[in-house]
Amino acid sequence: MQPMSLLIVTCALFVASHLVLSHPFRDGLAGRLGERGFQIVYSVVAIATLIMVVQAWRGMPPEPPLWTVGDGLWSLASLIVLFASILFMGSLIGNPALPAPHAARDAAAAPRGVFAITRHPMMWGFALWAIAHIMVMPTPGQIILSVTIVFLALVGSAGQDAKKARLMGESWRGWAARTSFVPYARQLAGGAPWRDTLPRGHALFGGIVLWLAASWAHGALGYMVAGIWRWVG
Template sequence: MQPMSLLITTCVLFVGSHLALSHPLRPGLASRLGERGFQIVYSIIAIATFIMLVQAWRGMPPEPPIWAVGDILWILASIIVLFASVLFMGSLIGNPALAAPGAAAAAQGAPRGVFAITRHPMMWGFALWAVAHVMVVPTPAQIILSGTIVFLALFGSAGQDSKKARLMGDAWRHWAARTSFFPFARQIGGATPWGDTIPRPHALFGGIVLWLVATWGHGALGYMVAGIWRWVG
């Protein structure tokens, strides 16, 4: 199989397995395996297909960039990844979208920080991370890989809205009514003050640390030097 065909195949397998296990296959498997058993199977398949995808991407031959990449694009991409890191770290605490025992209770609170920005901060973090990579690595292979991540993150978030409404009922519907799918949509529409979007300390400082470590590791592992490390050191 040609490298590009293999990449596309693994992308389809990665997305297809996630969507199938998250929706049509989940009830039957969960009833047979139990919730814990299902989560184990889900995790194994997710990790295996992700490894296959990464290996296919790494096996791509060198490709010329579609557009020139200079400091301006690197600065924009670095800011986007920093924002994505803050969204991700903020999503780890008090997130009703996560499969946690306290999800319904968390949905009763007032949306603050990253949740005032979007009710799916983790998924938007992944999507923005992928967009930033296309900005500075504009090759066909990177576009396909990043497009796969963006599609899975945002389509999966939309599906999660439906699933959570079914599982949590009024608790989720009340949360969804006070939050937005798209980042800053409520602030732009005037429904929520901009001050509510100020990230909480664990999101802000955790996001900065994650961004610094991840971008440093990018160069340390032999990939392109990223973030502030392109201009520092």
């Protein structure tokens, strides 16, 4: 199989396995295996298909970029990754979308910080991270990989809305009514104040640390030098 075909097939398998196990097959498997057993199966499949994608991507031959990437595009992409890092770190605390026993309690709280921006900050963090990679690494292989991540993150979030509404009932529907799927949609529509979107301390400082560490590791591991490390050090 040609490298590009292999990458497309493994990306499709990665997406399909996630969506099938997360939604149509989830209840049946969880009923037979138990919640813990299902999580083990889900994790094994996710890791195995991810390894397949990574190996296929590493096997891609060198490709010329589809457009020229200068400092301006690198600066914009770096800011997008910083924002994505803040969304991700903020999503780790008080997130009703996570499988936590206190999800209903979290959903009853007023949306603040990253949750006032979007009710799926973790998934939007992944999607924005992938979009930034397309901007500065515009090769066909990278675009296919990044589009796969964007698709899985956003389609998976939409599916999560439906699943959470079924599992949590009114508590999730109330949360969904007070939040937006698209970042800043409620603020742009005049339905919520902009001051609510200011990130909390753990999101802001954690996001900055994650951004600095991840962009530093990008160059340290032999990939393209990223973030502010392109201009300092």
